Amino acid sequence: MILIFIKFFHYLAIVFSGGVLVGGGLIQAVYTKANKIPDINIANILKILGYLGLFSLIILWITGILLSNIIYGGFTINSAFTLKIIFAGLLLGLSIFINLHVYSSNKKRLPPNKNILKISTMFSRFLIILILLCVAIAFN
């Protein structure tokens, strides 16, 4: 029963982190294409999406660590799984970095750096695809 509960939250967090990346990425792409800076309300939405993304990654780590230990007795499952953890760690680091950047620019009353946001979003998408590929290989 507890395992079902943990898996459910692992999957729920996957949906959230993916949604944040797609939604946030789309908003940014539309503004970049129009060569405009998001107004204060859109900037607020992007900020909340950033927090949600980080929160869901933390849930993924907590539930992932529990799943690995309960089902497999540790983290040595196979190489694809090891790669998944490495990419998931990079994604978590990137999410912390973006959130800190947005937070500090907000404090200075400046818009976040467009290039930092663009490159980080692109890299995050790439990482999540790699993670899903690794999961598909690890648990086939």
Ligand code: HEM
């Ligand atoms: C962005 C981060 C992550 C994503 C997108 C993700 C995605 C997934 C997906 C799609 C599955 C289902 C695979 C299946 O049942 O066939 C899964 C299972 C699993 N994940 Fe994650 N995961 C992430 C982070 C983590 C982390 C950080 C850990 C461990 C530290 C972890 C541990 C596990 C384990 C052990 C399973 C297998 C559970 C089972 O055998 O049923 N995950 N993950």
